[in-house]
Amino acid sequence: MIENSELSELAAFAAVATHRSFRKAALERGISASAVSHAISNLESRVGVRLFHRTTRSVSLTDAGQMLFARLGPALVDMRDAVDSLNSWRDTPFGTVRLNVPNTIAPFVLGPMIETVLKANPGLKLEIVATDRRVDIVDEGFDAGIRFGERLSQDVIAVRIRSDLRFAVVGSPAYFESRDIPRTPHDLHAHVCIRYAFPSGTILHWEFARDGESVHVEVDGPLMLDSQELMVDAAVRGVGLAYVWEQRAAPAVKEGRLLRCLEEWCPLEEGLFLYFPSRKHQSAGLRAVIDALKA
Structure with missing residues (x-):
């Protein structure tokens, strides 16, 4: 029979193997990084095999570690599912749900949901990582992610969630003093535009639609940023036009520091999905999150 200490060591091993990081594994486990390191050292001593290659900058699995992780992963999923099945005997779900969501839209999509879910489910914990970096939710240990439909692979289950997101093209009154x-x-080709770059280096194209016509514009300008907050700030200062989420620019528009244009060309984004691996059990906690996002 496996003792509690051994289960704890195996859980720590699985967390490090998933995240390739002692720090991230510690955050997931709710313990210190030194405690995770101690658990891994004890496990390696007990089995007599090195499971990780460690350097000051990286952590990777040895061949033995890869074999153990491949065998251990399904067993841990079964155990999590067994514990989650107890939710049918409770009034509300418990456990932790880890979500990945693009940083550019996180506040507008998750803000209302977080309060709703946590108040309705006192035993539930949410761990949310907001980043515009392309994330593999399986490799990085997330229960689910939020993404626009055109970026989803075919081997996931995707649930459409409510969205009132749309882009806005904005510029300052000072900018428009000397420009129409x-x-x-198509008029954007004659304007100075502030471009957005994803962490991968891909440049965001400005996309528009009206009366069934779709237009993609490759704009130009001397400034490229990876933050929509900075884009709004630069637009307020008269650097050029910014193409950002409507809610991001709303305060400056309301205060008159920015003016909107091409509004009739910026429809609502309808393809926002919460997605998770097709082979993953949908926990009661994840179902609560899905219901709140769809509401």
Whole structure:
């Protein structure tokens, strides 16, 4: 029979193997990084085999560690599912749900949901990582992610969630003092535009639609940023036009520091999904999150 200490060591091993990081494993386990390191050292001493290659900058599995992780992963999933099945005997779900969501939209999609879910489910914990980096939710140990439909792979289950997101093209009154307000997306070629770069280096194209017509514009300008907050700030300062989520620019628009243009060319984004691996059990906690996001 496996003792509690051994189960704890194996859980720590699985967390480090998933995240390739002692620090991230410690955050997931709710313990210190030194405690995780101690658990791994005890496990390696007990089995007599090195499970990780460690350097000051990286952690990777040895061949033995890869074999153990491959065998251990399904067993841990079965145990989590067994514990989650107890939710049918409770009034509300318990456990932790780990979500990944693009940083650019996180506040507007998750803000209302967080309060709703946590108040309704006192035994539930949410761990949310907001990043515009492309994330493999399986490799990085997430229960689910949020992404636009065109970026989803075919081997996931995707649930459409409610969205009132749309882009806005904005510029300052000072910027428009010497330039005409664009009337169609094609007019943007004559304007100075602030471009957005994803962590991968991919540049965001400005996309528009109206009356069944779709227009993609590759804009130009001297400034490229990886933060929509900085884009709004630069637009307020008159650097150029910014193409950001409507809610991101709303305070500056309301205060008159930014003016909107091409509004009729910026429809609502309808393809926002919460997704998770098709082979993953949908826990009661994840179902609570899905219901709140769809509401």
